[in-house]
Amino acid sequence: xxxxxxxxxxxxxxxxxxxxxxxxxxxxxxxxxxxxxxxxxxxxxxxxxxxxxxxxxxxxxxxxxxxxxxxxxxxxxxxxxxxxxxxxxxxxxxxxxxxxxxxxxxxxxxxxxxxxxxxxxxxxxxxxxxxxxxxxxxxxxxxxxxxxxxxxxxxxxxxxxxxxxxxxxxxxxxxxxxxxxxxxxxxxxxxxxxxxxxxxxxxxxxxxxxxxxxxxxxxxxxxxxxxxxxxxxxxxxxxxxxxxxxxxxxxxxxxxxxxxxxxxxxxxxxxxxxxxxxxxxxxxxxxxxxxxxxxxxxxxxxxxxxxxxxxxxxxxxxxxxxxxxxxxxxxxxxxxxxxxxxxxxxxxxxxxxxxxxxxxxxxxxxxxxxxxxxxxxxxxxxxxxxxxxxxxxxxxxxxxxxxxxxxxxxxxxxxxxxxxxxxxxxxxxxxxxxxxxxxxxxxxxxxxxxxxxxxxxxxxxxxxxxxxxxxxxxxxxxxxxxxxxxxxxxxxxxxxxxxxxxxxxxxxxxxxxxxxxxxxxxxxxxxxxxxxxxxxxxxxxxxxxxxxxxxxxxxxxxxxxxxxxxxxxxxxxxxxxxxxxxxxxxxxxxxxxxxxxxxxxxxxxxxxxxxxxxxxxxxxx
Amino acid sequence: xxxxxxxxxxxxxxxxxxxxxxxxxxxxxxxxxxxxxxxxxxxxxxxxxxxxxxxxxxxxxxxxxxxxxxxxxxxxxxxxxxxxxxxxxxxxxxxxxxxxxxxxxxxxxxxxxxxxxxxxxxxxxxxxxxxxxxxxxxxxxxxxxxxxxxxxxxxxxxxxxxxxxxxxxxxxxxxxxxxxxxxxxxxxxxxxxxxxxxxxxxxxxxxxxxxxxxxxxxxxxxxxxxxxxxxxxxxxxxxxxxxxxxxxxxxxxxxxxxxxxxxxxxxxxxxxxxxxxxxxxxxxxxxxxxxxxxxxxxxxxxxxxxxxxxxxxxxxxxxxxxxxxxxxxxxxxxxxxxxxxxxxx
Numbered sequence: 001x002x003x004x005x006x007x008x009x010x011x012x013x014x015x016x017x018x019x020x021x022x023x024x025x026x027x028x029x030x031x032x033x034x035x036x037x038x039x040x041x042x043x044x045x046x047x048x049x050x051x052x053x054x055x056x057x058x059x060x061x062x063x064x065x066x067x068x069x070x071x072x073x074x075x076x077x078x079x080x081x082x083x084x085x086x087x088x089x090x091x092x093x094x095x096x097x098x099x100x101x102x103x104x105x106x107x108x109x110x111x112x113x114x115x116x117x118x119x120x121x122x123x124x125x126x127x128x129x130x131x132x133x134x135x136x137x138x139x140x141x142x143x144x145x146x147x148x149x150x151x152x153x154x155x156x157x158x159x160x161x162x163x164x165x166x167x168x169x170x171x172x173x174x175x176x177x178x179x180x181x182x183x184x185x186x187x188x189x190x191x192x193x194x195x196x197x198x199x200x201x202x203x204x205x206x207x208x209x210x211x212x213x214x215x216x217x218x219x220x221x222x223x224x225x226x227x228x229x230x231x232x233x234x235x236x237x238x239x240x241x242x243x244x245x246x247x248x249x250x251x252x253x254x255x256x257x258x259x260x261x262x263x264x265x266x267x268x269x270x271x272x273x274x275x276x277x278x279x280x281x282x283x284x285x286x287x288x289x290x291x292x293x294x295x296x297x298x299x300x301x302x303x304x305x306x307x308x309x310x311x312x313x314x315x316x317x318x319x320x321x322x323x324x325x326x327x328x329x330x331x332x333x334x335x336x337x338x339x340x341x342x343x344x345x346x347x348x349x350x351x352x353x354x355x356x357x358x359x360x361x362x363x364x365x366x367x368x369x370x371x372x373x374x375x376x377x378x379x380x381x382x383x384x385x386x387x388x389x390x391x392x393x394x395x396x397x398x399x400x401x402x403x404x405x406x407x408x409x410x411x412x413x414x415x416x417x418x419x420x421x422x423x424x425x426x427x428x429x430x431x432x433x434x435x436x437x438x439x440x441x442x443x444x445x446x447x448x449x450x451x452x453x454x455x456x457x458x459x460x461x462x463x464x465x466x467x468x469x470x471x472x473x474x475x476x477x478x479x480x481x482x483x484x485x486x487x488x489x490x491x492x493x494x495x496x497x498x499x500x501x502x503x504x505x506x507x508x509x510x511x512x513x514x515x516x517x518x519x520x521x522x523x524x525x526x527x528x529x530x531x532x533x534x535x536x537x538x539x540x541x542x543x544x545x546x547x548x549x550x551x552x553x554x555x556x557x558x559x560x561x562x563x564x565x566x567x568x569x570x571x572x573x574x575x576x577x578x579x580x581x582x583x584x585x586x587x588x589x590x591x592x593x594x595x596x597x598x599x600x601x602x603x604x605x606x607x608x609x610x611x612x613x614x615x616x617x618x619x620x621x
Numbered sequence: 622x623x624x625x626x627x628x629x630x631x632x633x634x635x636x637x638x639x640x641x642x643x644x645x646x647x648x649x650x651x652x653x654x655x656x657x658x659x660x661x662x663x664x665x666x667x668x669x670x671x672x673x674x675x676x677x678x679x680x681x682x683x684x685x686x687x688x689x690x691x692x693x694x695x696x697x698x699x700x701x702x703x704x705x706x707x708x709x710x711x712x713x714x715x716x717x718x719x720x721x722x723x724x725x726x727x728x729x730x731x732x733x734x735x736x737x738x739x740x741x742x743x744x745x746x747x748x749x750x751x752x753x754x755x756x757x758x759x760x761x762x763x764x765x766x767x768x769x770x771x772x773x774x775x776x777x778x779x780x781x782x783x784x785x786x787x788x789x790x791x792x793x794x795x796x797x798x799x800x801x802x803x804x805x806x807x808x809x810x811x812x813x814x815x816x817x818x819x820x821x822x823x824x825x826x827x828x829x830x831x832x833x834x835x836x837x838x839x840x841x842x843x844x845x846x847x848x849x850x851x852x853x854x855x856x857x858x859x860x861x862x863x864x865x866x867x868x869x870x871x872x873x874x875x876x877x878x879x880x881x882x883x884x885x886x887x888x889x890x891x892x893x894x895x896x897x898x899x900x901x902x903x904x905x906x907x908x909x910x911x912x913x914x915x916x917x918x919x920x921x922x923x924x925x926x927x928x929x930x931x932x933x934x935x936x937x938x939x940x941x942x943x944x945x946x947x948x949x950x951x952x953x954x955x956x957x958x959x960x961x962x963x964x965x966x
Contacts (some may be wrong), residue, residue, distance in 0.1 A: 025801040033962065036964065037964045039966055048918060093771035120694060125807045128720075206645035228966075231966050232966070234965070234966060235959065235963055235964070235966070236963060236966060237959060237960045237962060237963040237964075237966055238960075239960075240961070241638055247957065247958060249692065250954070250957060251954060251958065254954045261708065261711070261712045263708055280957070281942055281943050281947075282943075282946040282947050282949075282950045282951060282952050283945055283947075283952060283954070283957065285943075285945060286711060286712060286939060286943070288702065288707075288708065288711060291704075291734065291737040291738075294701060294704065294734075295701070295707070295733070295734050296706035298697070298698075298701040298705045298707075298708065298734070299705065299707050299708025299711070300708055301697070301705055301708065301710035302677070302695075302704070302705035302706060302707065302708030302709035302711075302712065303709065303711065303713075304710040304711075305695060305705075305709055306708070306709040306710075306716065307712070307713055308712040308713070310708070310712070324699075325698060325701065327698075328697060328698050332695075369922065390670055394747050417959065418959055418960075418963070420958075421953075421954040421955050421958065425723070458713075459672065459673065459674075459675050459713070459716055459937055460672055460715060460716065461672055462670065462671075462672040463672070463843065465672055465691055465692050465693050466674070466693065466694075467641075467687050467688050467690075467693070467694035467695070467696065468695055469675055469687070469688070469694075469695060469696030469697065469698060470680075470696060470698055471696065471960035479643065480643075482902035510631060534922070536685050
C-alpha cells in the first residue's frame with residue numbers, strides 16, 4: 001500500500017492525449033465532472049483534429065482534452081501541463097513541448113511499439129521512453145493495454161472490446177493520483193450501459209484496476225490533493241459555450257412568450273448548437289436544417305416575419321454567405337439573432353481551431369449602410385447571458401443582432417451557477433407603437449417609438465395587412481420610396497436606432513485592477529480567461545494593471561470612453577490583426593497598443609503577462 | 622393591439638379588396654397584369670381570411686407583385702423567396718403562403734431553394750412566371766431561354782442548354798406540378814384554385830409574355846390561329862385531345878407519345894391516352910413533350926395539372942414531432958437550465 005502523504009496544490013493542468021479513437025474526450029469529460037462535484041473550479045479545452053478518423057497512431061490524428069482545475073478560481077485551461085497522459089508515441093511527440101519542466105508523463109508503453117514510433121516519426125530504433133531523452137521529467141511508463149487485458153481476462157469480451165476500455169484504466173489511475181473518488185464515474189457507467197450489464201461491469205472493473213494500480217504500485221510516489229475552491233454558494237452544472245448559447249436562446253424565447261425557430265446549416269464549430277436545440281422539441285423548439293447557409297438565414301427571416309424568435313448560427317464562411325440576407329433584415333427591421341462561432345480563416349482556413357478575425361465581418365460585412373449591433377461572449381458560461389441579451393435586444397429594438405463566440409469557448413466548458421428562470425430579465429416584444437394607425441385608419445408599419453423602434457406586426461391580424469421589402473421605404477408608411485431626402489433620413493434613422501441601444505445595455509465594468517492608472521488591458525471574446533488570470537497575477541505581484549472586457553462592441557457602453565481615459569496605456573491583445581484596436585481608434589480618441597496572435601490557439605497567460613510587463617518596464621525607463 | 626380596420630371576412634370580399642393603393646408599374650402590355658388580375662379574382666373564392674394570406678417574392682419584374690396585393694407580403698432578395706416562405710410557413714402554419722417568382726429568380730439564383738422546397742413539400746403555392754428572359758436587368762437570356770437565343774448577353778446566340786422547369790420539379794419530388802399561360806385567364810384561374818386546394822407545395826409554371834424583351838415567346842400557344850394545333854389542355858380522366866374541333870389525340874406507343882388523327886379511319890378516342898395526374902411516369906412523359914433539341918411543335922405543349930399526389934407536409938410532420946415530444950417528455954425551462962447533472966456548493 002502506498003502511504004505517501006499527498007502534496008497539496010492550488011491548481012493542476014492535465015492533458016489527456018491519444019488517437020481520436022482512444023476515448024480521450026470521454027476520459028476528460030468524466031474527470032471534469034468528478035472534480036466539479038468535489039468542488040473544484042475548472043476550465044476545459046478539447047482539441048481535436050479536423051479529420052474524423054485520421055490514421056491510427058499518426059501525428060495528425062492526435063486528439064487532446066486539456067483541463068485545469070483548482071482550489072482557486074480558474075479562468076483558462078492552462079498554458080502548460082503539469083501532467084501529460086499519452087496513449088501513444090504521436091501524442092507525446094505533439095504535446096511534449098507544452099509540458100512544464102519537471103512535469104509528469106504517464107505513457108502507455110504499448111503505444112510505443114515500433115509501428116507507433118514509426119508513425120510518430122521517431123528516428124529508427126529510438127524510443128523516448130527508454131533513451132533518457134525524457135530525463136528532465138517524471139516519467140511513468142505503464143503498459144496500460146496489458147494491465148487492462150489482464151484485468152478483463154475472465155470477462156469473456158473480445159480483445160477489441162477489452163482494448164476499448166483502456167481509457168478507464170487511465171481514468172482510475174488519475175483519480176487515485178489526485179485523491180478523487182471513482183464513485184461518480186461508476187454511476188455514469190452504470191447508467192450508460194444499463195442495457196449492457198456486461199460492458200458496465202467490465203468498464204467498472206478496469207476503472208477500479210487503474211485506481212488500485214496507483215494504490216499498490218510502489219514505483220509511483222507522486223500523489224496530489226487539490227482542495228475544493230471557494231466558489232460562491234449555489235447550484236452548479238457544467239456547460240460548454242455552444243450549450244450555453246442554445247440554452248440562452250431557449251430561455252429568451254420562453255421569457256418573451258415566443259416560439260424559438262432556429263434555421264441552420266451544419267458547420268464547424270457551430271453545429272453543436274443545432275444538435276443541442278434539435279433535442280428540445282419537448283420545449284416546442286423548431287429547428288430547420290436548411291439546404292445551405294443562405295436558406296438558413298432566409299428561413300429565419302421568414303420565421304421572424306411570422307412571429308417567432310428566430311435565430312441562426314454559423315462560422316465565418318457561412319456568415320459570408322448570409323451577407324445579403326443580413327442587409328434585408330436590417331432594412332426590414334425585424335428581430336433576428338445571428339451567432340458566429342468563429343474559427344481560423346480566411347476561406348476554409350482552420351475549421352477546428354480558434355480565432356477572432358470576424359469582428360470586422362460582423363461590423364461591416366454588408367452592402368450599403370447596414371448597422372447591426374455586435375455582442376461578444378467572453379467565456380463558455382457567458383455565452384448564456386450574451387445569447388439571452390442578443391435576443392432581448394433583437395426583440396425590443398427590432399433589429400438583427402450579431403453574437404460572436406469562437407471555437408475555444410464553444411467547445412470549452414466550465415462550472416456554471418445557472419439562474420432560475422424567474423430571475424431572468426423579462427423580454428417585451430414591441431407590437432404596438434403610438435400612432436401606428438392614423439385617424440383615417442391607415443396603418444403605418446414604420447411608425448417608431450421613442451427608441452425609434454417600429455412595431456412587429458405578425459401576419460394573421462385583421463386590418464393590419466401590410467407589405468415589407470428590401471427596397472428603401474418611405475418613413476412611417478413603409479411604401480417604396482426613391483426620394484433622395486427620405487433615403488438620407490431613413491439611413492440616419494436606422495443608424496440612430498442602433499446607437500440608442502447604448503441606453504439599454506449595462507455600463508462597462510472593470511473586471512480586475514484599479515479604476516484608473518497606467519495600464520489597462522482591453523479584451524473581447526475568448527481572451528477573457530488569459531487576460532483576467534494575467535492581470536490578477538500581476539496585481540498580486542504588486543503591479544497595478546486593469547482588465548476591461550467588452551461584451552457590447554457595437555454600440556459601445558456609453559461610459560467606455562470615459563473609463564479608458566483614466567488610463568495612460570490601452571493594450572488590446574486579439575486573435576486577429578488588430579480588428580478591435582483599429583475599430584476603437586476610429587470610434588474613440590485613445591492611444592492603443594495592439595497585439596496580435598494568429599496561431600489558431602488561445603492566448604497563454606504568460607504571453608499576456610509578458611505583454612504587460614514590456615509596457616510596464618517601458619514606462620519605468 | 623390597435624383596433625383593426627373594417628375589412629369584412631373573406632366570404633364578403635371582392636377582387637377589389639385585394640388591390641392596394643400602389644400604382645402598378647409593369648410595362649404596358651406585360652403578361653404580369655393578367656396574372657395579377659386572375660389571382661385577385663380567385664382570392665375571394667378561396668375561403669381564406671385576407672389577414673392570413675401572405676405573398677412572398679424575390680427579385681425580378683414579377684417580384685413587385687406583393688406590393689399590389691392588399692394582404693401581408695414581403696418583397697425579399699433575389700432567389701430566396703422560396704426559402705423565406707419555407708421558414709414563414711414552418712413557423713406559422715396557419716398562414717396561407719404564396720411565392721411569386723420568375724425563371725431567373727427560382728431557376729438560376731434560387732434554383733437550390735426551389736428544389737428543396739419541393740422535396741420538403743411545405744404547403745405553399747409557387748407561381749413561377751416564366752418569360753424565358755431577364756426583364757428587370759433589360760434583356761439577358763435566362764435558364765429557360767432556348768439554346769441559340771440572341772439576347773443582350775448572347776449576341777451570337779446562347780450556348781446554354783435550358784431547364785425544363787416541370788421535369789425539374791418532378792425530379793425534385795414535387796407533389797403538384799402544373800402549367801398555365803397568361804393569355805388563357807379562365808384556365809389560369811382554374812389552375813390557381815387547384816394549386817391552392819392541394820396541400821403541399823404547388824408549382825404553377827405560368828408562361829408569361831414579356832412584350833418588351835421577348836415578345837411572342839409563347840405566341841404559338843396563345844395566338845388564335847395557332848393555339849389549337851399547338852396547345853393541349855389536360856383534364857383528369859379525359860383523353861388527350863387537341864386541334865381544331867378536337868380532331869387530334871395523343872396515343873402512347875410504349876413510352877412514346879404519338880399524334881393520331883381522329884379523322885382517319887380506325888382511330889378512336891378509346892385508344893387515346895387518358896390523363897391520370899397521379900401517374901408519375903406519364904406525368905414525366907408529359908413534361909418532356911418538348912425537348913429543346915428538337916423543333917418546337919412536334920407534339921402540342923401541355924397545359925393543366927400534370928401531376929398531383931398527397932404526401933405529408935413538412936410543417937405537419939414538424940408539428941406532430943413537437944406535439945409528441947411535448948406530451949411524452951414535458952419539461953420546464955428550469956429543468957433544462959439545471960440539466961440532469963448538477964451539484965450544490
